[in-house]
Amino acid sequence: MHFKIFWVFFKVGMLGYGGGPSSIPLVHKEVVDTHKWMTDEAFQDALAIGNVLPGPIATKLGGYIGYLQKGWLGLANAVFATILPTIILMIILLKLFTEFKDLEWVQGMSHGVMPVVGVMLAILTYEFLAKAKARTTWQFIILFTLIAFVLLAVLEVHPAIIILIIVVFSLFRKEGRI
Amino acid sequence: MIYLQIFLAFFIPGILGYGGGPASIPLVEQEVVQNYEWMDSQEFAEVLALGNALPGPIATKMAGFIGFEVGGVLGSVVAVTATVMPSLMLMVFLAGLLYRLKGTKKFETLTTLIRPVIAILLGIIAYDFFSNAFTDSGSLHTIILIVASFFMLTKFNVHPALVIIFGLVYGALFL
Numbered sequence: 587m588h589f590k591i592f593w594v595f596f597k598v599g600m601l602g603y604g605g606g607p608s609s610i611p612l613v614h615k616e617v618v619d620t621h622k623w624m625t626d627e628a629f630q631d632a633l634a635i636g637n638v639l640p641g642p643i644a645t646k647l648g649g650y651i652g653y654l655q656k657g658w659l660g661l662a663n664a665v666f667a668t669i670l671p672t673i674i675l676m677i678i679l680l681k682l683f684t685e686f687k688d689l690e691w692v693q694g695m696s697h698g699v700m701p702v703v704g705v706m707l708a709i710l711t712y713e714f715l716a717k718a719k720a721r722t723t724w725q726f727i728i729l730f731t732l733i734a735f736v737l738l739a740v741l742e743v744h745p746a747i748i749i750l751i752i753v754v755f756s757l758f759r760k761e762g763r764i
Numbered sequence: 765m766i767y768l769q770i771f772l773a774f775f776i777p778g779i780l781g782y783g784g785g786p787a788s789i790p791l792v793e794q795e796v797v798q799n800y801e802w803m804d805s806q807e808f809a810e811v812l813a814l815g816n817a818l819p820g821p822i823a824t825k826m827a828g829f830i831g832f833e834v835g836g837v838l839g840s841v842v843a844v845t846a847t848v849m850p851s852l853m854l855m856v857f858l859a860g861l862l863y864r865l866k867g868t869k870k871f872e873t874l875t876t877l878i879r880p881v882i883a884i885l886l887g888i889i890a891y892d893f894f895s896n897a898f899t900d901s902g903s904l905h906t907i908i909l910i911v912a913s914f915f916m917l918t919k920f921n922v923h924p925a926l927v928i929i930f931g932l933v934y935g936a937l938f939l
Contacts, residue, residue, distance in 0.1 A: 609820075635855060641852075650856060708914075714883035715880060721872055753874060
């Protein structure tokens with residue numbers, strides 16, 4: 587069983603591109619379809635609970651499923667299998683990169699990749715705005731985004747403070763529309 | 765002391781990043797580049813580039829590497845634990861309570877308001893990267909790279925790892 591848990595989440599960690607959220611369908615396929623550890627409904631519930639919480643989703647989902655299967659050891663097993671292989675690859679490759687950083691073409695690589703990552707972040711920016719829009723109007727999003735921009739970029743308020751205010755405001759106010 | 769700093773640098777993004785690992789990218793940048801100054805913007809871009817080129821969750825890859833850079837193997841373990849454990853523990857212990865919260869208006873308000881904040885933070889880093897690129901590589905190369913990678917990612921659905929490799933090869937040849 588422990589080997590199976592490891593193998594499932596190792597695959598999820600090695601095959602999911604675009605960060606944790608994009609690996610959710612892979613987890614679903616393995617856990618619900620292939621191994622039948624959970625019903626589809628139980629999986630959707632676990633995912634919904636995971637989304638109520640902050641933090642990376644792949645490890646939350648993996649760890650929770652591992653915990654339901656095999657307790658604390660199952661949890662540790664699933665988390666390690668999800669993250670360890672790529673962390674090790676990451677350290678080896680970046681160390682190698684730093685090793686040859688004095689070479690001119692390696693510096694070129696480092697410069698060439700900057701705008702590409704910029705585009706990826708710009709696309710993520712758009713996706714976060716579009717997801718927020720799904721629950722309210724563009725007018726509200728634009729107004730709220732402008733306020734957030736002034737606070738974060740002009741007044742340089744720490745994002746943690748703004749997010750905490752939003753959390754407290756949302757959880758303690760009365761039910762109703764935004 | 766350094767381990768406490770590493771813990772805090774990743775604990776804060778871990779408990780505030782609504783929207784999975786990608787949401788914690790700008791929060792990690794805030795701590796690692798601006799607050800503790802363990803890395804400059806260029807090095808952080810390299811971490812993100814490789815992080816996007818490799819599979820698996822992005823938040824833990826960032827934490828694992830940056831923790832290792834700052835505090836060795838123990839630093840890496842501390843950073844990853846601080847990233848993963850707080851929300852996972854909440855999930856295990858509070859599953860029943862959270863189950864009642866999901867789908868409620870309170871929770872919808874929360875995510876609807878936090879997403880634009882994360883978006884702004886991501887947008888600011890994207891802007892920083894673009895302006896660094898214009899200074900380091902000149903406008904012509906930067907515009908070519910931006911336009912080419914934008915169309916590869918959005919129009920032609922080229923695999924992100926290949927788009928990163930394109931940037932690396934282009935840089936090695938022309939920059």
